Amino acid sequence: PCMGGRVDVATLNMAYCDQTAWHMNESIRDSITAVSGFDEQWYTTVLRACSLEEDLQQLPRGDRTIVGSKGIALSGGQSQRISLARAVYAQKDVIILDDVLSGIDASTENHIFHNLLGQNGLLRRIHSTIILVSSSPKRLPYSDYIIALDAEGKICGQGSFQTLNSAAGYVSSFSLPPPDWTYKADPDAHRGVTSIVQEDEPDNLRSNEALEAEANRRTGDVGIYLYYVGSVGWFAALMFVVFVCGFVFCIAYPTIWLKExxxxxxxxxxxRLGYYLGIYVMLGFLAIICLIASCWQMIITMVPKSGEAFHLTLLKTVLSAPMSFFSTTGTGVTVNRFSQDLQLIDMELPVAALNTFAVFVPCIAQMIIIGVASVLGAISFPVVLVALYFIQRYYLRTSRQLRFMDLEAKAPLYSQFSECLNGLATIRAFGWQKFLEEKNRRLLDRSQKPFYLLFSAQRWLTLVLDLVVAGIATILIILVVKLRGTIGGGYAGVALLNVVQSSQSIKLLITFWTALETHIGAIARIKVFNETMVGEDKVTENNMPPTNWPGEGGIEFQNVSAEYRPGEPVLRNVSLKINPGEKIGICGRTGSGKSSTVLSIFRMIELSGGTITVDGVDLSTIPRQEIRSRITGVAQDAFLLKGTLRLNADPTGFLSDGAIINALKSVHLWSVVDENGGLDADIDDLHLSHGQRQLLCLARAMLRPSKILILDEATSNVDRKTDEIMQRVIRKASRHTIIAVAHKLDTILDFDKVALLDGGVLKEFDDPYTLLSADSDFSKLYASTMSDQPDEVGIMADDMTVSSEAPVSSSRQAHRLL
Known part of the structure; x- marks a missing residue:
């Protein structure tokens, strides 16, 4: 929020591209076009300008590929470029780009910059005002106007590049060359290409969710009840039944006792008044005791056990699911299971079970009494039961499916909530509030349709049951009148009383039973989900490595092919050998398979061919959690836990405070932490910048005793000083085998070897200087990277002169260009 002053803008017709890309769980086309109408020519023009056409050609479904919740099915660079394409496609008067090019490889970044912001760039052609926020000075010479901010967020310089470069100050300190406008933009960048746009086709392949929903709706057998009883324990369930039967007996028998x-x-x-009255009162007290005991058994014992058991089952199933599950399943579906399904199990199912058992036994007792009073009345019961059977059969078949539909219809609504919360800044910047409100209303209406139909079906059931009960009462009264000489007055009175009671009991029994059958659907969903989910752990992964594994850190890929989803390979026959203690850089254009390579070491994606060995041990034979606990990794996006800084630095709680403090000092974070409460400070109260969060993740990685350190573009979105600190810390890990995915190629020139990937294929693997001296793809990529790079921006190993007291500047508070 603005704490002072004011901001005046001439238009609110703005687009915003966040530093962290935001997506909804839709197709790539829908994610780009968003609320704008589809214009194929403009759409394909934007795709080419944002360098997306090659990526879409590699995808089996092209731009109809679902990006997944938070863009999980995309690489970091692809996700950022699609977010950028959405801002460009909107054709707004003002477009704000928050460091969107930092996570993209240099060649692609150069292509995008000149095709969008060059002299003949797409955004210049549509006369949009561009505000580009960046922690890199690389593009300063190309700006019309520059605003530089210091570490405290104050303006330390503003003006044109020529003005600031000729004066002493921040901009001139980089000795930046004049802008190079000789780069020729792609001549086809402003021309549509229909080959990368997929036509709308009916999808004949039903999704996993649809198939699972159909399986859920077919489930309603006794096995579900046994599954539920197994979750609470047979003894607890038996005690509950005993107490309910005791309660029912003590409620029903007094009627017979009064007759006697x-x-x-x-x-x-x-x-003998005392005898009969005492027994009658005792039965009343026993009924109260049994009722309290049954409720206690259900609410205090069974409900917590079942809730914990099913929550643990869901949690284990989700956590053991393969990556393909998360790339094809929306977050709303998963949230729905943990909220709606568990709420039914914890709140509504126990009440329905208690009511059903509490009404079922009295119905049996009342039917016995009526049968004793009138044999002909008893003969009519089978007919009545057959009628009731068909009623509940047809009703249950409908109500159960309606309940499942009611549960499933809420998943898109939950996804909408989650996605809107994550993308509030983007939504408000684009002005999409009304559109999303309308979409939310449509989803809400759709989610309530099954509930309305279920409510209507319940009203129909109530009417039919009332008519059936009235029929039973009429039959009994007719029999009593016609056979009044053969039926005793006492039994006739008891029978009539029980008819009155049974009329309500039968109605309640069918109602509660159908409610129980309907609510049991939540358990059916969990059971089907647990049984049909193929976990990532395999039976063959049972080889426990030695406690000191990996002792050396040697890694070998042998014809490795990998895929996130069946039939969509991201790595193809990759073979390379990494010796212990070597530092290996992995590079390539965005979407070339760099991140997939390191994820395959962690077994986060499935191998469709080949083997990966670490110190001679085949990773496919080791439990995956064991692999991930022995190898250290730092991802591109910093992940922090809710809680204290101590918890985030040492989640296991085994390290001393001194070790944590030393690690924080090595990444220059201790001064910030110490000033804000030390290790016990809440992580949210520290207000760490993006760069500082990444430094904390690096410190956490260095605290783990592992011989292998994997960095997945860990320095791509940080400012220069943060990058220097991270490079210094990484190079101190001389005894580690280091694999670094990087698009800042100057940071890996001092590595032992460099692997160049393209389309999931290993193109080159050799010493970086050997590759640079030859006519290699790496030398071409490096040349395109350094063609317009300022001399002082490169960070070489022999230039690591960062002072241990140097302040850490955040990527959000670093010098920025507009």
């Missing part, structure tokens, strides 16, 4: 008392009083008036 009345008969005895007729023969011997006012005899």
């Amino acid at each position: 008392w009345a008969s005895a009083n007729f023969e011997n008036p006012y005899q």
